[in-house]
Amino acid sequence: MEVTLDNLKEKEKGIIRQIKDENLALQMLTMGFILGEEISVERIAPLKDPILITSGTNYISIRKSDAQKIEISKIN
Amino acid sequence: MLLVGNPNTGKSSLFNALTGLNQKVGNFPGVTVDKKSGSFSIKNNKVKIIDLPGTYSLSANSEDEKVTQEYVEKATGDEIIVVVADATNLKRNLLLLTQIIDLGKKVVLVLNMMDLLQRNNHEIKVQKLSMLLGIPVIPLNSRIGKGIEELKYAIANYQSKSTKFIEQKTSSNVIDETMLRYNKINQIVNECLIVNGEDKLAILTRKIDNILTHKVYGYLIFLTLLFLIFQAIFSWASYPMELIENGFLFLGEKLGNALPDGMLNDLIVNGIIAGLGGIVVFVPQITMLFAFIIILEDTGYMARVSFLMDRILRSFGLNGKSIIPLLSSTACAVPAIMGARTISNVKERLITIMVAPLISCSARIPVYTLLIALVIPKESSWGIFNVQGVLMMGLYLIGFVAALLSAWVMKMLIKSKEKSSFMLEMPIYRMPRWKSVGIEIIGKVKVFLFDAGKIIIAISIILWGLSSYGPSDEFEKIEVKYANIEQSDNSEELQSQEASEKLEASYAGIIGKTIEPVIKPLGFDWKIGISLVTSFAAREVFVGTMATLYSVGDEDNTTTIRQKMMQAKNPNTGGKLYTKATTYSLLIFYAFAMQCMATLAVVYRETNSIKWPIIQVVYMGLLAYFSSLIVYTIFS
Ligand SMILES: Nc1nc2c(ncn2[C@@H]2O[C@H](COP(=O)(O)OP(=O)(O)OP(=O)(O)O)[C@@H](O)[C@H]2O)c(=O)[nH]1
Ligand SMILES: [Mg+2]
Numbered sequence: 001m002e003v004t005l006d007n008l009k010e011k012e013k014g015i016i017r018q019i020k021d022e023n024l025a026l027q028m029l030t031m032g033f034i035l036g037e038e039i040s041v042e043r044i045a046p047l048k049d050p051i052l053i054t055s056g057t058n059y060i061s062i063r064k065s066d067a068q069k070i071e072i073s074k075i076n
Numbered sequence: 077m078l079l080v081g082n083p084n085t086g087k088s089s090l091f092n093a094l095t096g097l098n099q100k101v102g103n104f105p106g107v108t109v110d111k112k113s114g115s116f117s118i119k120n121n122k123v124k125i126i127d128l129p130g131t132y133s134l135s136a137n138s139e140d141e142k143v144t145q146e147y148v149e150k151a152t153g154d155e156i157i158v159v160v161a162d163a164t165n166l167k168r169n170l171l172l173l174t175q176i177i178d179l180g181k182k183v184v185l186v187l188n189m190m191d192l193l194q195r196n197n198h199e200i201k202v203q204k205l206s207m208l209l210g211i212p213v214i215p216l217n218s219r220i221g222k223g224i225e226e227l228k229y230a231i232a233n234y235q236s237k238s239t240k241f242i243e244q245k246t247s248s249n250v251i252d253e254t255m256l257r258y259n260k261i262n263q264i265v266n267e268c269l270i271v272n273g274e275d276k277l278a279i280l281t282r283k284i285d286n287i288l289t290h291k292v293y294g295y296l297i298f299l300t301l302l303f304l305i306f307q308a309i310f311s312w313a314s315y316p317m318e319l320i321e322n323g324f325l326f327l328g329e330k331l332g333n334a335l336p337d338g339m340l341n342d343l344i345v346n347g348i349i350a351g352l353g354g355i356v357v358f359v360p361q362i363t364m365l366f367a368f369i370i371i372l373e374d375t376g377y378m379a380r381v382s383f384l385m386d387r388i389l390r391s392f393g394l395n396g397k398s399i400i401p402l403l404s405s406t407a408c409a410v411p412a413i414m415g416a417r418t419i420s421n422v423k424e425r426l427i428t429i430m431v432a433p434l435i436s437c438s439a440r441i442p443v444y445t446l447l448i449a450l451v452i453p454k455e456s457s458w459g460i461f462n463v464q465g466v467l468m469m470g471l472y473l474i475g476f477v478a479a480l481l482s483a484w485v486m487k488m489l490i491k492s493k494e495k496s497s498f499m500l501e502m503p504i505y506r507m508p509r510w511k512s513v514g515i516e517i518i519g520k521v522k523v524f525l526f527d528a529g530k531i532i533i534a535i536s537i538i539l540w541g542l543s544s545y546g547p548s549d550e551f552e553k554i555e556v557k558y559a560n561i562e563q564s565d566n567s568e569e570l571q572s573q574e575a576s577e578k579l580e581a582s583y584a585g586i587i588g589k590t591i592e593p594v595i596k597p598l599g600f601d602w603k604i605g606i607s608l609v610t611s612f613a614a615r616e617v618f619v620g621t622m623a624t625l626y627s628v629g630d631e632d633n634t635t636t637i638r639q640k641m642m643q644a645k646n647p648n649t650g651g652k653l654y655t656k657a658t659t660y661s662l663l664i665f666y667a668f669a670m671q672c673m674a675t676l677a678v679v680y681r682e683t684n685s686i687k688w689p690i691i692q693v694v695y696m697g698l699l700a701y702f703s704s705l706i707v708y709t710i711f712s
Pocket of ligand 2: 088108129
């Protein structure tokens with residue numbers, strides 16, 4: 001199912017498909033979040049913002065506004 | 077030789093291991109925000125080495141990353157770039173490496189944190205990696221310095237096949253280029269990294285985070301931690317403090333008796349010894365404060381606090397990353413303001429810099445402690461809480477709230493369209509290295525003592541001069557007047573009366589008297605006025621100034637500054653000078669006013685304009701003045 005990253009609940013996973021914002025895409029890439037790889041949501045702060053996400057050995061925080069630009073396909 | 081790499085990979089640890097220096101190390105990304113050079117020797121040859129801020133790529137965002145980018149691009153043929161990679165996160169770390177290789181620079185790859193890789197039971201085929209990349213690869217553990225000799229050897233005998241990592245950039249799009257790099261890196265990592273089982277360290281970290289970043293417990297734990305730190309600083313530290321206080325009193329008394337009477341005696345005993353004693357006494361508290369902050373920084377908890385606070389801080393025009401400078405401002409605003417470089421949004425960084433000095437720093441501790449003791453007896457308590465401690469905590473809280481509110485006002489005033497984000501890497505939790513924690517604390521306490529000490533001695537001498545001399549005819553008149561009376565009555569009281577009249581007529585007195593009308597509404601007299609002037613250099617000077625001003629007439633040096641101030645009388649009412657109203661008003665003044673040259677200098681440097689430090693002095697000054705006015709009016 002194609003959704004944006006902010007729709008995942010804690011501990012849910014997906015595959016990174018596309019990042020609309022070019023700067024964000026580049027920043028995510030350099031921090032180890034690569035298109036086509038698995039991404040999961042570890043923790044959602046109160047008010048759903050920010051969130052902690054992981055991909056492989058990378059583990060970072062990101063704001064909801066950025067998460068909304070990251071398109072993923074959800075894995076069940 | 078340059079040390080480059082992703083943030084938090086151990087570059088500064090390696091720098092320290094090589095040079096023997098004590099560059100700051102900590103477990104969160106962005107500890108190093110500026111270049112730092114040192115040197116070491118390989119077989120009698122001196123090698124210059126520069127530690128740089130960490131960066132994820134050569135397309136930099138924030139001020140600290142730009143420094144690194146510049147150094148890498150300018151690196152000449154003689155400079156070797158040592159890329160320090162976290163061996164437990166190979167793939168991402170190799171990205172930056174391949175970018176640097178393609179710039180045609182001389183590169184050595186250091187695989188740091190080999191101990192952690194081994195603990196995870198993973199393995200890297202080093203030789204194969206070196207062959208595939210065409211550069212020397214050195215496995216290393218910079219915490220204990222294992223692998224340093226091999227690194228030195230590789231540098232002394234540098235050779236590489238200078239090949240490009242990816243062929244001539246086929247597309248101009250950076251994203252495609254980066255994906256191309258990752259594809260190739262993936263192949264290499266698949267060949268060189270042997271993964272046996274799960275990543276134990278990451279799993280442990282997630283488990284700890286389940287509690288520490290929890291929606292409810294996360295915040296509770298953070299608040300409890302802050303409260304514990306306060307309890308520790310303001311109750312446990314009181315025992316060693318009393319010892320030191322009595323020690324200095326003893327020293328002052330002995331010296332006072334040994335030296336010949338007169339002005340010089342006054343200067344040494346009452347100005348310098350009392351002033352220094354007034355600072356040294358706070359070493360236990362400041363040591364504890366530094367220790368707590370360093371431990372929080374070393375474990376990896378700071379990044380979590382940033383995560384917890386981002387949403388709240390954002391509404392005030394700040395960023396989650398601002399919490400690291402703000403918390404470390406409780407120790408000292410100077411390094412904290414430099415630490416704001418990691419905030420890439422210009423407006424958020426500026427606001428962080430502007431409000432950080434409102435957070436009560438360690439230099440306020442001496443002032444707060446002295447003043448609180450004037451109006452609240454040590455023993456008084458509310459239930460289990462010591463009232464002095466609660467008041468102290470209240471002052472810190474007020475500073476924090478004032479910082480947030482000022483930030484909010486600035487958010488409204490400063491216009492910016494720049495996008496703001498909060499992408500922060502969460503490092504794995506680590507045990508602090510106690511030895512280096514100890515070294516760092518000692519270093520910081522030394523700076524506190526010596527920097528403060530120098531200013532205190534300098535100001536004591538100037539102040540002594542200013543308060544011992546005055547426009548000559550005034551002084552003579554007083555001398556003549558008392559000489560006449562003294563013939564009949566030579567009591568101690570009279571002598572002290574003469575001295576205090578002289579002080580009033582001295583240059584220092586004239587300065588104090590000049591500003592007295594302005595500060596009178598706040599409940600301050602001209603003596604406090606003098607100390608406000610001297611405190612502009614640094615807040616700690618307050619204690620020394622008070623010591624000098626109130627020493628007048630005390631010939632035996634048997635009372636502490638606190639006792640002298642408690643006995644001080646208001647000449648108009650005849651009552652105590654330091655009433656609740658005056659003392660609270662003074663406390664608030666010191667909480668808010670911008671009285672620190674070092675901070676102003678660093679704000680000037682970091683903002684690159686004289687405008688911001690001036691605005692800072694003015695807004696904090698106005699805030700201090702009117703808050704004190706309100707407090708004084710309420711309590712009197
Ligand atoms: N286990 C282990 N920890 C290490 C090693 N090297 C560094 N560390 C720890 O990793 C953390 C980061 O170290 P730093 O030296 O501050 O890293 P840095 O690369 O200078 O970080 P920035 O300046 O933020 O880019 C600290 O907690 C170090 O104690 C190592 O070889 N093994
Ligand atoms: Mg560093």
